[in-house]
Amino acid sequence: MRSYSLIAPAKINLYLEILGDRGDGYHELAMILQSIDLADQIDIHAGTTESILVHCHHPQVPTDKSNLAYRAAALMAREFSDVFNNLGGVDITIKKRIPVAAGLAGGSTNAAAVLVGIDLLWNLGLTKSELEELGAQLGSDVPFCISGGTVIATGRGEKLSPLPSLDNIHLVLAKYKSLEISTPWAYKTYRQVFGSSYIQNTDDLLARAHAVHSDELVKAVLNKDAVEISQKMHNDLEKVVLAAYPKVLQLRELFASQSEVLGTMMSGSGPSVFAIVESQAQGEIVKQKIRAAIPDEDLELFVTKTITNGIQISQ
């Protein structure tokens, strides 16, 4: 087949603990990552061009070499240069639905879709772990985005231990369109504020990571208990982002004050905030209440839910 259409889901962080500064520009993390059914569509065509072309109408998404989807295709072209030279380039169209620079891994999931799509287009037969290794060269969230689901992620986010899948947990997700938060800024600020409390010893790091694995949140996930999950969620980056962005704090407090909301948390480095609710109907009610309280068109609201998969072929 000379073209593929792929569905690339966003993620949320049910848990994000910063264990230490690795000294290589990254932080040692313990996270629980979760795919949600808010997704972009990535169409990939082979051989219509000699190089790599990216199309996307979203005003905040670049179409040049800085696009993560472009970088994924360039990586494949370098790794498999014989096939690339034989078959010609790739033409990538991104239909963006995931809010940009939101802490939802929008660029990362696009890159993961391009890796999966080119593997299929060029008949490479790469394994999941080979795709994940390539993904890790592009960004910490990319390996997770390939298979998605519910996963404990450690290291800088690329070491993955799947948990039993957690589907149909209903969520309301909110993001101010004009508010973008840089991931490097969030980690750098955290390091500046909390640097002295870091654990530098590898044994300590491993002990902490192990503690997280047996944490109550993991038990709540294993029990698929939305109420328990809502109570045990945690994100260290909230400490710096909520302090610097009052609108994000206000959104989180507004969600927390709704009687239908079981729990609320910022995703990743923000600024998107999600709230767990018991059903889609309750999600619609919360969405209406938030919209009534903040009638600003800049605020995007989605009723969504957890899903069990990462990148999927849609045709």
Ligand SMILES: C[C@](O)(CO)[C@H](O)COP(=O)(O)OP(=O)(O)OC[C@H]1O[C@@H](n2ccc(N)nc2=O)[C@H](O)[C@@H]1O
């Ligand atoms: C915030 C999260 O989205 C949570 O899932 C991720 O930790 C970030 O994942 P990502 O956007 O794929 O991040 P990358 O592209 O790998 O890194 C962007 C920047 O974030 C910081 N970064 C990222 C991951 C990590 N474990 N420690 C870091 O300090 C670094 O400054 C890095 O240069």
Ligand SMILES: Nc1ncnc2c1ncn2[C@@H]1O[C@H](COP(=O)(O)OP(=O)(O)OP(=O)(O)O)[C@@H](O)[C@H]1O
């Ligand atoms: N394919 C892409 N989709 C979205 N943004 C992209 C893409 N490629 C590059 N970018 C740029 O990357 C920046 C971060 O966008 P992205 O949506 O990936 O952030 P994010 O969801 O916060 O990522 P993460 O959760 O992995 O930290 C934006 O400023 C955007 O211009």
